[in-house]
Amino acid sequence: MAVNKFDNSMFDAGTIGTTANKLLQLDGSTKIPAVDGSLLTGIPSSFTKSASDPVVTTNPS
Numbered sequence: 114m115a116v117n118k119f120d121n122s123m124f125d126a127g128t129i130g131t132t133a134n135k136l137l138q139l140d141g142s143t144k145i146p147a148v149d150g151s152l153l154t155g156i157p158s159s160f161t162k163s164a165s166d167p168v169v170t171t172n173p174s
Contacts, residue, residue, distance in 0.1 A: 147172050 129138045131148050142145050
């Protein structure tokens with residue numbers, strides 16, 4: 114039988130998180146939690162920050 118849906122009970126607590134080699138779990142609002150993107154590569158220059166970009170405050174709590 115093929116599995117087409119994952120359930121958190123299929124993974125132990127050490128499998129889910131935001132560190133290396135973990136499965137990323139969405140927060141209660143179905144958003145990706147804040148993570149460090151300093152090692153992202155291959156992003157087109159059109160996506161890099163410019164002086165006209167607005168400041169976005171994330172996770173204000």
